[in-house]
Amino acid sequence: MAARDEKASGDGKVVADPSLTLFSFAELKVATKNFRPDALLGEGGFGPVYKGTLHGKQRSGRTETIVAVKILNPDGAQGYAEWLREINFLGGLSHPNLTKLLGYCQEDGNLALVYEFMKMGSLERRLFRKSSTGHLGWDVRLKIVVGAARGLAFLHNSNRKIIFRDFKSSNILLDESYMAKLTDFGLVRLGPPEDLSHVSTIFMGTFAYAAPEYKNNGRLYVKSDVYSFGIMLLEILTGLRACDWRRPRGKANLVEWARPFLSSQNELWAIMDSRLKGKYSVYSAFQIAKLILKCVEEIPRFRPPMTKVVEELESIEATNATRMPWKA
Structure with a gap:
């Protein structure tokens, strides 16, 4: 399997799409004004992310690109x-619901990735951070999950059967119209060969979103991503993080606490995000709840494929506008 990983990453060499730009580190320092603290957008497992402005480097015809x-x-x-995996995977993929990689830097030990800027930041920030202004309305939440589902379905159904492996709300970015785009492809894996159902690997990712077969036994299925998607849907529904030990006893693990409420339309209101103030369709919320239960099935083969998840979410979004919101 290690040899297969090396092949997937171009045997340790950059085999990036020729449309990607190779940046010098000096160019990135200029773009971010020497990585000023006020340009810091956030920080993940890879490292810090800064907002920057490119001057005359892009092919779009614009003189400046954020x-x-x-x-x-x-x-x-x-x-x-x-870093290498992200270039070699994402550099060759194009989809409206995947973040666009513009280029990279490899110079004197400095490694960097340059992406399109997403104005509204991550779903995680919009849902949970106190610094975020306002909250996401129900229609916007449905739009976000449909977009995220389309992106994940594209990966699963590409020729390479890509498993995201670290699907979570912080890896979903939003543009100015709240279109969702998946980001952070450093942990992606190729799906199993035709004669196998799963990939055996060590656990890497975010524990709270990980499917039980992956975090407990190191068995990674394409449908392990579906479980993670279900956890994200539950966050959208409740406005709560997948795991938070500051919550009262028995409520730290979101899916364990919420599962009993998801199968009853009459009880669902008890776990709905209070910030919605009742401005949502009970019907569409319950359809989401039932879909969550399918996605977080313990046994992978019982989970729906992402193509089916997309179909159900598109149907829910389409009918949502015709339903009257529940009144508190």
């Missing part, structure tokens, strides 16, 4: 292999 620059932290949880 970008997000991710710099590798040598002491971070991810390293060269993840």
Whole structure:
């Protein structure tokens, strides 16, 4: 399997799409004004991400392009292999619901990735952070989950059968119209060969979103991503994080606490995000709840494929506008 990973990553060499731009580190320093603290957008396992402005480097005809620059932290949880994998996977993929990789930097030990800038930040930030202004309305939440589902379905049904492996709300970015785009492809894996059902691997990802077969036994299925998607749907429904030990006893693990409420339309209101103030369709919320239960089935084969998830979400979104919101 290790040999297969090397092949997937181009035997340790950058085999990026020729449309990607190779940036110098000096260019990125200029773009981010020497990585000023006020340009910091956030930080993940790979390293810090800065907002920057490129001048005359892009092919779009614009003289300026706002970008997000991710710099590798040598002491971070991810390293060269993840940097390389992201270039070689994402550089060759194009889909409206995948973040666009514009280029990369590899110079004197400095590794960086340059993406299109997503104005509204991550879903995680919009849902949970106090610094975020306002909250996401029900219609917007449905739009976001449909977009995220389409992106994940595209990966699963590409020629390479890509498993995302770290699907979570912080890896869903939003543009100015709240279109969802998946980001952070450093942990992706190729799906199993035709004669196998899963990939055997060590656990890497985010525990709270991980499917039980993956975090307990190191068995990674394409449908392990479906479980993670179900956890994200539950966050959308409740406005609560997948895991939070600050919550009262018995409520730290969101899916364990919420599962009994998801099968009853009459009880669902008890776990709905109070910030919605009742401005949602009970019908569409219950359809989402039932879909969550399908996605978080313990046994992978009982979970729906992402193509089916997309179909159900598109149907829910289409009928949502015709339903009257529940009144508190």
